[in-house]
Amino acid sequence: MRVTLAGVPELPEVESVRRQLAPELTGRRVVSLWWDPHPEQRFSDVALLEGRRIERVTRRGKYLVCPLDEDLELVLHLGMTGSFSFGPADAYARARFGLDDGRELVFRDPRRFGRVSVVEAGDYAGIPTLAALGPEPLSDDFDVDAFAAALRRSNAPVKAALLGQRLVAGVGNIYADEALWRTRIHPASRRVGPGRARALHAAIREVLAESIEREGTTFRDYQMVNGDSGRNAPFLSAYGQAGLPCPRCGTAMRKTVVAQRGTTYCPRCQRT
DNA sequence: CACGCCTCCTGTGCGC
DNA sequence: TGCGCACAGGAGGCGT
Numbered sequence: 074m075r076v077t078l079a080g081v082p083e084l085p086e087v088e089s090v091r092r093q094l095a096p097e098l099t100g101r102r103v104v105s106l107w108w109d110p111h112p113e114q115r116f117s118d119v120a121l122l123e124g125r126r127i128e129r130v131t132r133r134g135k136y137l138v139c140p141l142d143e144d145l146e147l148v149l150h151l152g153m154t155g156s157f158s159f160g161p162a163d164a165y166a167r168a169r170f171g172l173d174d175g176r177e178l179v180f181r182d183p184r185r186f187g188r189v190s191v192v193e194a195g196d197y198a199g200i201p202t203l204a205a206l207g208p209e210p211l212s213d214d215f216d217v218d219a220f221a222a223a224l225r226r227s228n229a230p231v232k233a234a235l236l237g238q239r240l241v242a243g244v245g246n247i248y249a250d251e252a253l254w255r256t257r258i259h260p261a262s263r264r265v266g267p268g269r270a271r272a273l274h275a276a277i278r279e280v281l282a283e284s285i286e287r288e289g290t291t292f293r294d295y296q297m298v299n300g301d302s303g304r305n306a307p308f309l310s311a312y313g314q315a316g317l318p319c320p321r322c323g324t325a326m327r328k329t330v331v332a333q334r335g336t337t338y339c340p341r342c343q344r345t
Numbered sequence: 346c347a348c349g350c351c352t353c354c355t356g357t358g359c360g361c
Numbered sequence: 362t363g364c365g366c367a368c369a370g371g372a373g374g375c376g377t
Contacts (some may be wrong), residue, residue, distance in 0.1 A: 112354080114373090135372095152372085153371070154370075183357075184356075184369090184370090185353080186354065186371065189370085229349085233348080233349085246371090270359095332349085333351085335368085
């Protein structure tokens, strides 16, 4: 079985990019600006960035959030294939930010799913997922009892709940499959009791923290600012492993669709 | 409100 | 060899 894999940036990948960008961008001023006007709705008020100073480079879930002077914020989402580099721009460059140190930060995004917005600080009305984003999974705000209660209230498949960004921020297709595999929960399960919720809470933290240590998962598209790949791919147990033996029980891993997303799980270990 | 389905995009890989 | 098409998927939007 052959599966096409992209390796979309999720929390560990965005955090790895953030760690590389922060020292380069903090304190820099944007002195020139270009962006591809297509598709128009993925670039919002970007012109406001001209002349602004980047105060910090932070992250919420899969969003990069850069406070600017003048009480503005630059909000970036890498979509499926977004990446940054300090030039040179190629045919897939969607935005170019000229800095006051003479360098140019290039936002490259072949599939154009990324988004760039400049907003008044904290005003996420135009970015609804960010406005309603759940707690950071690696912070104390990610409360196990609140998570368990929210899962109990949810009638959606547990994987859909994880991807929804409201119960917890930053989990995407890769780490949802990994955390569910570790806790032996079937991705389509609509009933997750407190014991399994507690285990899932811990597993989400583990898979994300381990991947951050390895600077993320690279299949093809994701790369860091310096062009390096993440090193987490060889450690995946579920995502992309369809047809291969389950690392726990040896049963062939199965691929299905849950929440309109490709989903790999062990049909023997993972029970609803 | 919660849930689920459709859409946006384009490179890739497969079948014929 | 070349063509056509299915597939990958985060988030936004909309219908139920």
